[in-house]
Amino acid sequence: AQSVAQPEDQVNVAEGNPLTVKCTYSVSGNPYLFWYVQYPNRGLQFLLKYITGDNLVKGSYGFEAEFNKSQTSFHLKKPSALVSDSALYFCAVREEGGYSSASKIIFGSGTRLSIRP
Amino acid sequence: DGGITQSPKYLFRKEGQNVTLSCEQNLNHDAMYWYRQDPGQGLRLIYYSQIVNDFQKGDIAEGYSVSREKKESFPLTVTSAQKNPTAFYLCASSILRTGLLSYGYTFGSGTRLTVV
Numbered sequence: 497a498q499s500v501a502q503p504e505d506q507v508n509v510a511e512g513n514p515l516t517v518k519c520t521y522s523v524s525g526n527p528y529l530f531w532y533v534q535y536p537n538r539g540l541q542f543l544l545k546y547i548t549g550d551n552l553v554k555g556s557y558g559f560e561a562e563f564n565k566s567q568t569s570f571h572l573k574k575p576s577a578l579v580s581d582s583a584l585y586f587c588a589v590r591e592e593g594g595y596s597s598a599s600k601i602i603f604g605s606g607t608r609l610s611i612r613p
Numbered sequence: 614d615g616g617i618t619q620s621p622k623y624l625f626r627k628e629g630q631n632v633t634l635s636c637e638q639n640l641n642h643d644a645m646y647w648y649r650q651d652p653g654q655g656l657r658l659i660y661y662s663q664i665v666n667d668f669q670k671g672d673i674a675e676g677y678s679v680s681r682e683k684k685e686s687f688p689l690t691v692t693s694a695q696k697n698p699t700a701f702y703l704c705a706s707s708i709l710r711t712g713l714l715s716y717g718y719t720f721g722s723g724t725r726l727t728v729v
Contacts, residue, residue, distance in 0.1 A: 539720035605655035
């Protein structure tokens with residue numbers, strides 16, 4: 497069965513410092529990995545995804561994520577945090593495969609990112 | 614513009630009432646999903662539908678019902694059997710064809726339901 501874990505409920509970073517939000521996953525086949533961001537009282541917005549190819553994926557708002565197959569991780573990173581990056585971040589995984597109920601995306605529990613001025 | 618629309622944005626329900634949350638998409642997506650989110654919490658899947666006139670229970674389906682009479686629409690009814698319905702409800706849709714599963718979900722902006 498697919499699963500995804502975000503080990504930190506909250507990450508606190510000073511503005512201008514680099515940030516990392518951690519995510520590990522478990523699938524039996526090849527994974528499709530996603531990061532979403534949620535601002536208060538809003539739906540989830542797509543940030544970036546890994547399908548295949550280069551392990552470093554670049555996305556919206558200066559975020560990037562590194563796929564590490566051996567560690568089954570897909571950590572979200574940004575070189576210099578902004579106060580406006582403060583939000584709830586979700587990692588998600590979908591298993592490559594055919595049309596089936598297993599093609600649902602599984603979401604992590606979310607990590608609240610707080611950037612202090 | 615293509616997108617997914619949830620309405621209303623805020624909804625108040627009296628004890629014992631059924632209420633229906635609307636979700637409409639014009640993305641020609643095959644699958645649609647309903648999630649519940651409690652304060653500071655992650656997403657819990659209520660129901661999903663991969664094709665018209667068919668749907669499956671998610672992890673917390675008790676007290677909820679859905680229909681999928683049209684590809685574009687997937688309304689969620691919160692029934693009086695749902696004992697703690699106050700939450701933020703999110704609808705999502707996705708392409709669901711072999712070879713295109715690398716597409717993620719598109720989310721609506723959510724409906725906040727409060728029991729008064």
